[in-house]
Amino acid sequence: MSEPVLIVENLKTYFDIAEGTVKAVNGVSFTLNKNESLGVVGETGSGKSVTMKTIMGLIKKPGYIPEGKILFHTDEFSKDGKKEYIDLTKLPPHQFTRIRGRHIAMIFQDPMTSLNPMYTVADQMIETIMYHQNVSELEARKRAIELLRKVGIPNADKRIDDYPFQFSGGQRQRIVIAIGLSCNPELLIADEPTTALDVTIQAQILELMKDLQNEFNTAMIYITHDLSVVAEIADKVMVMYGGMQMEMADVNTIFEKPTHPYTNMLLNCIPRHDAKKEDLEPIPGQPPIMLDPPNLCPFLPRCPRATDRCRKELAEFKEVEPEHFVRCWNPVADTRMEGDK
Amino acid sequence: MLLRVNNLKKYFPIKHGFIVEKTVGYVKAVDGVSFSLDKGETYGLVGESGCGKTTIGKTILRLYNQTDGEIFIDDKDTSYFFMKRSEAKEYLRKHYIDILNKETKKKSESEFLRDLPEYKKTYFEFLIKNGENKFIDFMLSDLKGKRMHFRRKVQIVFQDPTSSLNPRMTVGSILSEPLLFHGIAKNKNEAFDIVKEILVNVGLKKYHVDRYPHQFSGGQRQRIAVARAAILKPDLIILDEPTSALDVSVQAQIIKLLKDLQSELNAGYLFISHDLGVVRFISNYVGIMYLGRMVEYGDSDEIFDNFKHPYTEALLNAAPVPDPRKRRDRKQFIIKGQVPSPINRPKGCFFSPRCKYAFEPCSKKYPPYYEVGNNHFVGCYKYEPKS
Incomplete structure (x- = not known):
């Protein structure tokens, strides 16, 4: 309960x-x-x-x-x-x-x-x-x-x-x-x-x-x-970027099905000691400056999946699955990419 | 071989007394570490705070003079470069003349030379041919030039870029200073051209030259900071926790930059870090340190996949992994207590009081290294070959 x-x-x-x-x-x-x-x-x-x-x-x-x-x-x-x-x-x-x-x-x-x-x-x-x-x-x-x-x-x-x-x-x-x-x-x-x-x-x-x-x-x-x-x-993870929530779900979902591009890229750029990685994929660009930010997704300037819609309006923090919230117009559909099980 | 460190020791004296200072003990920060590194390769030094990994880096950079041991860079003995003249003489006596005198009592000069490793042979040949005094004079001649050359060939990147860059200098003057000092650029304009080139190389813009670090x-x-280390095209770069102060996404950028730069310069990296994931990613070889000594060293993948030493086991199992499925019960691996003081180290193996596998010989004598795999050495009695 x-x-x-x-x-x-x-x-x-x-x-x-x-x-x-x-x-x-x-x-x-x-x-x-x-x-x-x-x-x-x-x-x-x-x-x-x-x-x-x-x-x-x-x-x-x-x-x-x-x-x-x-x-x-x-x-x-x-x-x-x-x-x-x-x-x-x-x-x-x-x-x-x-x-x-x-x-x-x-x-x-x-x-x-x-x-x-x-x-x-x-x-x-x-x-x-x-x-x-x-x-x-x-x-x-x-x-x-x-x-x-x-x-x-x-x-x-x-x-x-x-x-x-x-x-x-x-x-x-x-x-x-x-x-x-x-x-x-x-x-x-x-x-x-x-x-x-x-x-x-x-x-x-x-x-x-x-x-x-x-x-x-x-x-x-x-x-x-x-x-x-x-x-x-x-038990539950909330991923924040630029003062906003990007994704929130239980811990297994976040690590196995990271749906927001930021979460996904973040997980791909951590070097691990328990598995060999041939390459890291850094997230290009710098963290945002929070001074009078436009009412858009704060990750937009660094996002490779940005669409025209992202440049016009801010996505809502939506429940895509029960207890899994994501703020993105163009979320990553498939699960964790190569390299990790 | 680019870098050879033989039996390096660095003790810091603990002094007591106000007017008459007395040395009451030593902090044995580094106590007998040997390793070598070739061009284009990376050696990772891992350990918790106080294990001596940074002291090794600073001693190789000759910010400290070693208490004992030798440091060869490019097969040249650099150990005495930054000592006082009298100390340097003493070093040369101890490491060359005394050894020659002792060994030639037992065997002939040619036999002695034959058994020497190649990089030391030239030194001893010169000594035999020219005698003690000439040898010392030759070794101590043009120390200033040798120092200049050394500083050009060995560079460092520190952990915190905010405190390692002078806030009152523009990026252009920070980066052009070494060029002018070493006479690579004749004037400021020439230097700035090189600076602009390297700025683009490290992912910044040309117009950044006039900006300040803040x-x-x-x-x-x-x-x-990386650009400053790389601008002299050094052979060896010591990286002392270069990514620890950075965010994860930026950390990956810097690691990638370091890797790209390495293939361009063909430099050797000594990578000092406590972040096991980063070390595994960037290093060819790894040394795990505990209380001033390496407990396990060898090929990076071999160490991380096939670790043998109880301390390495504890360390790797304690480090969290970004995978909630691997959480499980780690309790059995958690080592109790904390690292003992490097002043009063435990008898025998330093790790033995915290080690769950410790048995009788562990508390008596510090174990030697046993080869347990292809280029994989462990200092633990558990792996003593059964005779």
Whole structure:
């Protein structure tokens, strides 16, 4: 049974700067269920991080939300057992603090900059727990140690009083995950959580996040530019380009039947270590500049399948198969091209 | 052979004390690495952070002087080129004169020469013929010219093109500087002609010469960095994570550019990366590094399809693949813990404390390399031939 935790409808985030308007997020819609993980893939400037920051209510001036809804459900806001959603875009900043951290938590890419170097891990964890939950400091400390154990920090009860620099990169990311999960949030957003880590450590962290998701029943959003990581961890994948969704489907469909030319080409230009490839097919051109973009497909200048229609109007984000959405006038009909099975 | 690295070692001293500095230990960043590379070929160095792969690159480029070992480029000994005179003399004594004196006690000069590899023979022949002093004088003569030649023949491309290009110089002046310095172009106009040509070659436009680095995207900047390395037509290019800072679609463009350039220049590439997919695609040979040593090396395809070392196994199984069907349960392969410190390395095989196959000899002595396939070597006791 699907229980949507988050429903995003036609979300837009613009930034007004001297040169014009940067349309960083330009009409994004998706639904996320309990215990589901959504992988958001995109290159630099595709709007994936801004989308998530908008959901977290972290957009500051000159950014604004001209349109769209972010509907979020949590039991705390439901009356009489009736399911209710609150629109996060309408929530005033001082009320947002009740949501952020408590119900929606975020993990950032670089664990060194997301921990305060001046405070011990204990200080930072206890602060979070006490702020959001009505517990004593002693109780909060107990919980913090418990969480550190869960994320696999050895001698958690002693090491909790260490400073961030005394931990390795992988351990720091584990601590950040522990802080993120400390209030048992309904939604956890991870922004490139393993990009700064080595492969073997990355595998450990991904495994840990999978286990924790199953344990806590959290809905998760993984933002990444690495399609391999998405293949590893996501149930559903959303491919973004130029502030728009290009394709969205479950993970197997995306990798086996990439229908949008961008997704298709992206998969063909990843070199793989487990299979020999004679040639790579790079996508020509450069990522788009999001300053006052025309109301056309952002991939148009780099697309080899562009038709006259593409140059005239923007395609809708249409459901071509159940649960498989594509925004393209001229989608790739046949499945994955040569080379891969 | 374009590049020969013999038993390369680079230790960084750890110093303590304020007024009187005392060396209390060494970070053994590179500890005995040997490999060779021919023109037109690519050698991939793979490993996690701290395994010493970048140190190897920088030592070959002679940004560091090696602690021990030899680096031959084009069969010429370049190991002492950037040392102080006294250090260079010491190097020559240790690597030539002492060896000759020691060996000729056991056997005759002609026997000794016969057993030497071809590229070293000329050096020893000269030494025998002219004696110690003349040999050292000859080797140390015109060091400046030798250095200039070396710098022209060996180039590097760094990971982050934003910080490796001077923001105050136009692309034209960045690229024409090496031409003027090495006297390839006589004046600025001549240099700019060559620059324009190479810009087109790396996929940029002629009018880009007057632009500044900040006016380009990341991928374009990396093209400029590649152009700067290629403009002197070097024999060896060291590529230190050249695609790590780029988006996937742009990464493929740069890899393709590097490949095209290689067939044009017939240069050798030393490709340093942690991205296994990229290394497999571009390399002919691969060395997997762990804590300053290679654990496994050989032909690229052979290593990736037929890996033998437990660390390689763990590394390749940990790296995700863009195929959700291959997800399955990887837990059994995940290695626990983290890479030990290169200051206090474990006894015996450095990987043994984390290795699930470790048995008795592993914790005693570092294993030698065993040949397990056609040009495929593994440093692991698991593959010791049964006698």
